[in-house]
Amino acid sequence: MFGIPGKSPVTITQAAERQIARLMSGKQAVGLRIGLKKGGCAGMEYTMELAQTADKADEVVEQGEARVLIAPMAQMFLFGTVIDYETGLLESGFKFRNPNVTDTCGCGESIRFEPLEGARAPGA
Template identity: 80%
Template sequence: MFAIPGSSPVKITPAAERQIARLMTGRNAFGLRIGLKKGGCAGMEYTMDLVETAEPNEEVVEQGAARVLIAPRAQMFLFGTEIDYENGLLESGFRFRNPNVTDACGCGESVRFEPLDGSRTGG
């Protein structure tokens, strides 16, 4: 992964750590896989799946009882991301604070990244 030696490629807040551990325990899962897929009005959407095992080349981040697996194709886009979990009166869920995002849709469900060659992605 695109990481600085001795530091985690993503940060997991205590609230996210508790929620991930709770989900893993409830489903007897190995961890929570995070990835990206094409979709949404901005071009890319985050994916999250509870999984029973790690796939080859996945980055595994462990914090307390929480384990996050980062899909290989998403690694360069997620480097430096903070994963949080927020409880609200109307909605609760995971939030990604990703410094690599260049644009997001109004509903916050999809994001856009500036590609390495400088051309735009998404749309």
């Protein structure tokens, strides 16, 4: 992981921690795997899935009963991200406050990162 020793690569809010733990216990999952894939009008989309096993290359972030597994190709793009869970009148869901995002689409479902010199985008 592209990180700072002693500092978590992502921050999980208490609301997200509760929701992740609830989802994990309902499916007997080892964690919520977060990644990126090509898609959407801005170029990239977040992916989330309940994982039954952790891959050796996953970055694992544990907080309370919640566990987030960051897929290898997404690690450098998610460093510094705050993962939240918001409940509203019309929709509820996970929200990512990612300081690495340089642009989003109008609906907020897809994101864009500035290309790193010599690096490939996830899924490329």
